[in-house]
Each structure stands twice: as structure tokens, then as C-alpha cells.
Amino acid sequence: MNDFAEKLLAWFAGCKRDLPWRRLQHDPYAVWVSEIMLQQTTVAAVIPFYNKWMARFPTVQSLAEAPLDDVLKHWAGLGYYARARNLHKGAGLVAAEFGGVVPSDPKQLLSLPGIGRYTAGAILSIAFNQEAPILDANVIRVLSRLHAVTGDPKTSVATQVVLWRLAEEALPLGRAGEFNEALMELGALVCEAGAPRCGTCPVSEHCAAKRLGDPTSYPQFTGVKKWLDVEDVSVAVRNAAREVLLVQRSPELALWGGLWELPRATRQDGESLEGCVARAAYEGAGLNVCAMSPFGVVKHVVANRRITLHGFEIAALDFLEPKAAAWAWITPETRGNYALATPQVKLTDLLFASDTQGRLEL
Numbered sequence: 545m546n547d548f549a550e551k552l553l554a555w556f557a558g559c560k561r562d563l564p565w566r567r568l569q570h571d572p573y574a575v576w577v578s579e580i581m582l583q584q585t586t587v588a589a590v591i592p593f594y595n596k597w598m599a600r601f602p603t604v605q606s607l608a609e610a611p612l613d614d615v616l617k618h619w620a621g622l623g624y625y626a627r628a629r630n631l632h633k634g635a636g637l638v639a640a641e642f643g644g645v646v647p648s649d650p651k652q653l654l655s656l657p658g659i660g661r662y663t664a665g666a667i668l669s670i671a672f673n674q675e676a677p678i679l680d681a682n683v684i685r686v687l688s689r690l691h692a693v694t695g696d697p698k699t700s701v702a703t704q705v706v707l708w709r710l711a712e713e714a715l716p717l718g719r720a721g722e723f724n725e726a727l728m729e730l731g732a733l734v735c736e737a738g739a740p741r742c743g744t745c746p747v748s749e750h751c752a753a754k755r756l757g758d759p760t761s762y763p764q765f766t767g768v769k770k771w772l773d774v775e776d777v778s779v780a781v782r783n784a785a786r787e788v789l790l791v792q793r794s795p796e797l798a799l800w801g802g803l804w805e806l807p808r809a810t811r812q813d814g815e816s817l818e819g820c821v822a823r824a825a826y827e828g829a830g831l832n833v834c835a836m837s838p839f840g841v842v843k844h845v846v847a848n849r850r851i852t853l854h855g856f857e858i859a860a861l862d863f864l865e866p867k868a869a870a871w872a873w874i875t876p877e878t879r880g881n882y883a884l885a886t887p888q889v890k891l892t893d894l895l896f897a898s899d900t901q902g903r904l905e906l
């Protein structure tokens with residue numbers, strides 16, 4: 545083994561964090577779940593979700609057999625819900641096509657929804673100890689600094705090709721899984737984005753960026769994030785028992801597909817807020833509004849969208865049953881039976897906290 549791999553692995557053996565998925569590394573399903581959760585989400589946020597998930601869906605078979613609603617309920621709050629829908633679909637495929645055994649063949653793994661080169665590499669190396677590279681944000685930062693890689697890894701395909709090649713060439717035979725995890729751990733604990741701790745880095749003598757004097761100038765990110773500001777309206781309508789209507793979004797929708805919400809619409813250019821309230825009620829649940837009253841505002845960021853979500857309590861004309869594919873009447877006590885995204889949890893918190901009895905002219 546080369547000096548770099550030896551130093552990195554020795555450091556990892558002494559310094560690695562005790563994380564729940566590190567206790568199940570022989571189990572490719574557990575590695576799959578943890579790696580999907582860890583995409584776009586921090587380790588600290590993932591831990592409680594991972595523990596609850598593995599208690600409820602301990603095997604690929606148990607996940608395959610679970611209803612999507614239950615799966616989404618266990619993901620609710622973690623964000624990027626396509627990850628949960630893909631895991632569920634993938635577990636179904638593993639059960640149907642691979643006899644319930646997560647495949648160790650790269651092509652078969654890559655055929656599963658939501659598994660790209662990174663996740664396949666993580667499962668192959670960590671669970672099956674195959675010499676497969678990985679490249680996530682931490683590894684990109686570490687390798688970019690070690691080798692002073694030029695170009696923007698977000699936008700330059702040539703830079704991505706160089707980084708994947710470096711990740712592959714660095715793998716020590718027979719210890720790829722440990723090595724990949726050590727690279728990620730170094731990025732998380734030492735080679736941090738804003739303030740790298742070169743003084744305690746076990747491989748600083750191998751680092752080209754340190755030799756050049758400014759490690760933080762790598763990776764050479766150039767882009768400025770383009771924000772999209774969005775205004776959404778959700779309406780709260782109550783029945784005679786003062787229960788609140790929730791509707792379920794189509795599972796096919798990319799954003800919050802399959803989750804439950806107060807009927808919602810996105811405000812269009814030139815549309816008044818009141819017009820959007822009427823449309824949210826009509827398009828979301830087939831309700832004609834006769835009175836409205838604002839009860840709260842929630843701000844939320846998802847990917848590049850900065851969402852301002854306005855809550856309006858409404859009274860509706862002439863309806864017997866809401867027109868939505870699936871709907872339910874909830875109380876503060878029964879809300880937990882449904883998978884709601886974080887902004888909808890915050891909005892319904894505001895609704896339940898405000899005593900709106902008698903505020904509307906019904």
C-alpha cells in the first residue's frame with residue numbers, strides 16, 4: 545500500500561465517528577439506505593431518521609412490502625422525497641428481479657432507480673469491498689486540494705472526469721470501502737470547506753493545494769447560485785367537527801409527490817394573493833371560496849427555490865365532498881398519521897396554535 549493510503553487509513557482507524565450505519569456495513573441494504581439519506585442531508589440530521597427507518601424497515605423485503613404512505617411517513621421531514629420513492633421502488637425491484645438480494649454487480653445496481661455512480665460505488669466498496677470509487681462533495685474537496693485540480697467540478701465535465709480517475713487510482717487493493725469512508729471522514733472532520741485544519745491533517749505532506757499556499761482556493765467553484773423566489777398559498781378548510789382538510793399530492797410529482805398538504809397553489813405572475821387562494825381551493829380540492837382570512841406565513845428553502853408559503857383559512861360554498869384523489873380530515877392529534885413536508889408541518893402548527901373559532905363570517 546502507498547504511503548498516502550497507509551497514513552489515511554491509520555488516521556481513520558483512530559478518529560472515525562461511531563455512526564449507526566457503520567455497525568451494519570456488511571449489509572448492502574443498510575449501506576444503500578444510509579447513502580441515500582446522506583445525499584443532500586447532514587450526518588446529524590440523518591441519524592434519527594436512519595434509526596427509525598431501520599427499526600421499521602429492517603430488510604429490503606420489509607421495505608418492498610410496505611405501502612408507499614408508510615414509507616413517506618418515515619421520510620417526512622428529511623426532504624427531497626424522490627429519494628424515498630426511489631428507495632421503495634428499488635426495493636420492489638430487488639424483491640421481484642433479484643430474489644430479494646441487493647446485487648453486487650455494478651450494472652444491476654445502476655439499473656435501480658435513484659442509484660447513480662456515487663451510490664453504486666459506495667455500496668460496492670463499503671458492503672462488498674469491491675474496488676469502486678466514490679465522489680461526493682467531501683471527496684471532491686479532498687481530491688481537488690490534494691492534486692490542485694483545476695476547473696469547476698459542478699460545471700466542467702473534464703474536471704469531473706479527472707476527479708473520478710483520481711478517486712479510482714487512489715483505491716488500495718482489498719481496502720476500498722474503508723478507504724472511501726476515510727476520504728469522506730477527512731473531508732467532514734479535517735479538510736473542511738471554509739477552514740481546513742491542515743495542522744492536524746494526516747496527509748498534509750501529500751497536499752498540492754497546501755504547498756501552493758491557499759487550500760481554500762480549491763475546488764475552483766465559479767458559479768453563483770441562482771435563486772428562484774416562489775410564493776405559494778395553502779388553504780385550511782374545516783368541516784362541522786372543526787377538522788381540517790388535507791389532500792394528497794400525486795405520487796408522480798417531483799416535488800413532494802405522495803405527501804399530504806393543505807390544498808396548495810403557486811402564485812402566478814400578475815395574480816393577486818386572493819385570486820391564488822381561490823385557485824388553491826378550487827384546483828386543490830374543488831372548493832369555491834366564500835370567505836378567507838390569513839393565519840400565518842412560513843419560509844422554506846428547497847434546492848434553489850426560496851418559498852414563501854401563505855396560509856389562509858377559508859369557508860367554502862356548496863360542497864359535500866372535496867374533489868381530490870385522496871383526502872382526509874385531521875385534528876392536531878391525527879396529523880401524525882400522514883406524511884407532511886416540513887413547511888406544511890410548520891403551517892398546520894400555526895393553524896392549530898391560532899384560535900380561529902368565529903373569526904370567519906360563515
Ligand code: ADE
Binds near residue numbers: 732
Ligand atoms: N456521507 C456520505 N456517506 C457517508 C458515510 N458513509 N459516512 C459518513 N458520512 C457520509
